[in-house]
Amino acid sequence: MLLVIFNKSAGKGKTKGVVGKLCDELHDLGVSYKKVEKADFTRKTVDNLFENGNVTRVIICGGDGTVNRTINTLYDYLQDIEIGIVPCGYGNLIAKSLDEPASLDSFLSDSYHSDLPEVKVGKANGRIFLNVVSIGSTADTVATVESFRRTPPGSVIYRALGGIFTHTIFFFLIQFKILFLYVFRDYPSSMAWMRTNSESRENPFALFTGVRETIGQYKSLYLPRTHFIPWKKDHSPVNSREYTIEHDHPFFWQTDGEPHEKTRTLRISFGSKKLKLATIQIDCK
Structure with missing residues (x-):
């Protein structure tokens, strides 16, 4: 199952339209997914979703702050999942620092798994960060x-x-x-x-x-x-x-x-x- 995490307040409210289009594309591709708003994404939610190992990919729709909060909430499971960022914030510096963007269908394909880059994260006072x-x-x-x-x-x-x-x-x-x-x-x-x-x-x-x-x-x-x-x-x-x-x-x-x-x-x-x-x-x- 795919997990979609989004911040409805990111950017100038454009995230709603982006998430809508993302979900339409996922539906067309026949992908099973669960959509969670950032405010409802807690450690308890993570444990309930990830303890059985059914979630292997996560897509984050939002800005740098949303990505930061999400990866810290997912800390215990980062080694076992693949994360895609759909940049919807103001700066989107994390997304811009990576390689060329991937299409949704290529990110979801099994063949892309081996090509997905691994980024070594930083840590500040026990909190991880990307940029x-x-x-x-x-x-x-x-x-x-x-x-x-x-x-x-x-x-x-x-x-x-x-x-x-x-x-x-x-x-x-x-x-x-x-x-x-x-x-x-x-x-x-x-x-x-x-x-x-x-x-x-x-x-x-x-x-x-x-x-x-x-x-x-x-x-x-x-x-x-x-x-x-x-x-x-x-x-x-x-x-x-x-x-x-x-x-x-x-x-x-x-x-x-x-x-x-x-x-x-x-x-x-x-x-x-x-x-x-x-x-x-x-x-x-």
Whole structure:
């Protein structure tokens, strides 16, 4: 059985149409599937679905945060399943960092199993991530925006302005808070550890034409002091060096756009676990 996990709030609400088309294609292909909304996808749900081994493939429809939450919920079963990402968020950096997208029928075929790339994931304070972990102003911005968008007016404004523009506005507001904090106590420097596709094309004029180009547009502003961890052709990290950040005061941190509670210590490593992962091309229009 195939499991379809979707975030109805991803992007500007376009996920509903994408999931509808995906389900139509699955029906035409005669594939048995179960559809679960992200909010209902819990560890209890996972255990009930996966304990008998009937689920071998999962398709995630959403943005980077949805992918991050899903793979962490599936942590105990990652070695036994194949995951396809249908990018429906704003940045979709995880999906863009992988190889060329696969069609739905090829992803579901038995012959594709041997060709599915295995990605070694990173880990931060016990939580796995696929693309980026950061602290400082970047993480503060992500935490503030996510809290803002959960409010009724914030949800409307976020959809109207778009993800990138909203994050940019809050980033500058966070800078004023940081200036205030610097006067009274220490504040962690903004840093990020990001994996990039080493085969990514150089195109400084395209905002979302691969991870390297995306970060090149705003890394000096949004991700200062970024440590890039490039991938080898087999999608394993070039190095598995561990990083440890300790600070006197609690600080925010985020993984793949997913904010977490404050901490004083952050331990980061790469290559902790393998994940069979691919991007699936579904027309989002």
